[in-house]
Amino acid sequence: MNSSHQTFAEKASRLATEAAVRATPEPLAKRVRGFSDRAIAWLFIAPTIALLLAINIFPLFWAIYLSFTNYRANRPNAEVRNIGLSNYSRILNDPDIWASMQTTAHFVFWTILLQTVIGFGLAYLIDRKFRGHAFWTTLILIPMMLSPAVVGNFWRFLYEPQIGLFAYAVSFLTGIPTSDIQMLGSVQLAPWAIVIVDTWMWTPYVMLICLAGLRSIPDYIYEAAEVDRASPWRQFWSITVPMALPFIMLAVLFRGIENFKMFDMVNLLTGGGPGSTTEVASIALKRDAFEAWATGRSSAFAIVLFVAVFGLANIYVKALNRVKQR
């Protein structure tokens, strides 16, 4: 870092010094001893911003441009025409797209609900610090370290009604014949098949964040509650839950964003089927973009999705900040 960036560093330092002189005069010692704080701040932040501009923002603007055209990635560029808002009006009037949004919303709702309840429950139990809790926690974490694609593919095997372990286990426990446990083939069961895998996989993530929340609660609050003879139930609802709430909400935010984008697992488990019962937005989008090659229209769809998740997340973060400040 020292030698290769010397010239750039010197230049940055000089510019920063000049800027500093022009603005408020800083203490002399600071200028003489290396960079000004302002230069360091920008030097440190700029690479990240530059990378995100190149890989996220530039493509985003490209996508916005494409969304107003009839561009198709598999056709020559010459035919590209500006077609105004007609991609957007097609997207917003397409019942299939709305159905896929609804499917996505269902998935997000159920996965978040299950993962939050189970994840927080587990974190609460692990926070009791019983013997060996670290070992069992490590075991519980393993599913979230796997690839959703690889996992989704393997669960397809577990779900097989003829040979799979899942159908066998359910049949063994409930007596329902395995031929009725078509987890991926039945319209009613396929969405739940995905919810089960997602919950199995991501509950540990929520658990970890909740655990951090529980450990952040200072002991003295419980000690004070103990002195006041608050019942464990009361302590749970008046101390544990409210104090851990910002963390729970953070977990919900992260899982919500991820599951809104859910693609890998659905693609591998059901590919959107049977029919279109599990066709979440990402799957519909992939079909439009990489199978129908309707690049312009799918870009419009992508923008709509982004605006939706961005808007929701924005509102949510505001709420989160309010909870944090309480």
Next chain:
Amino acid sequence: MSTAKPAAGTAAHSVVEPSANSKRIAATLVILYAVITMVPLVWIFLTSIKSPPDSISYPPKILFTPSLEGYCNLFTTRTRQTPEYIAALPPPENTCDAVTRERNMVIAGPSNFLPRFVNSLIIAFGSTFLAVGLGTLAAYGFSRFKVPLADDLLFFILSTRMMPPIAVAIPIFLMYRELGLSDTAIGMMLLYTAVNVSLAVWLLKGFIDEIPREYEEAAMIDGYTRLQAFRKVVLPQATTGIAATAIFCLIFAWNEYAFASLLTSGSAQTAPPFIPTIIGEGGQDWPAVAAGTTIFLVPILVFTILLRKQLLRGITFGAVRK
């Protein structure tokens, strides 16, 4: 490993220690959950050491003769031959050769699994290194200095994660096609770095916020420059957070599927899109898929177990206060 005991004196809730009974209930429930959660994983491993017929027998076989066929099939491609042809061959050189011949096939050559696995290694570790490096610098910048519009910039950084990968993949696909980055390891590495750096900045800012500024100020009064204080005081203090962040970046990059399946087709393809495509005769070769899954899981598993302390302590988003 079960010897993990709460560090004496520092245990949380020291005065309000949960009762032995509530601990026992907690332990029972957690262990039950852990065992159920492990079943699919154990099943993956068991399937990887089954022969193909055993893997698809019903009811599912718990007891079976272990076989290396799945691993052999994972690493090789095979062609069917007549029994006469096989009988005329010299004796098999190794286990895989023998197993393959029993199925009236001969090994034709290596499969694509190893190159895909190596791609995963290069891309995942490369992008993790970049993301954590950039993220640490940016997090320090945001944590310690008055950056104009810091909140907006931070939210912008987080917002780059909100795009569905498929949505980003369309323009990235076009951009990479123009730049000659499609299906290259560098292209994938940059992409994963960009995705991970947002998480890295957010996580690390939390950790660095936790390190008292007084440490650096003291160092600077002692004659350190700001950069020296960063390197010699802040970085060592932030090691836990950096390790935890690295694990999360690595897990993401190692496991990513959507971008990989859309933007790579051959030379830069990673293992996640490859493993599900392993087909045997008459459908998916489940022992080979399970073998690939098992091998794919091992590095991340080892890494996580080695660093589990940092992981457990580390995922706090900088909010743990004593």
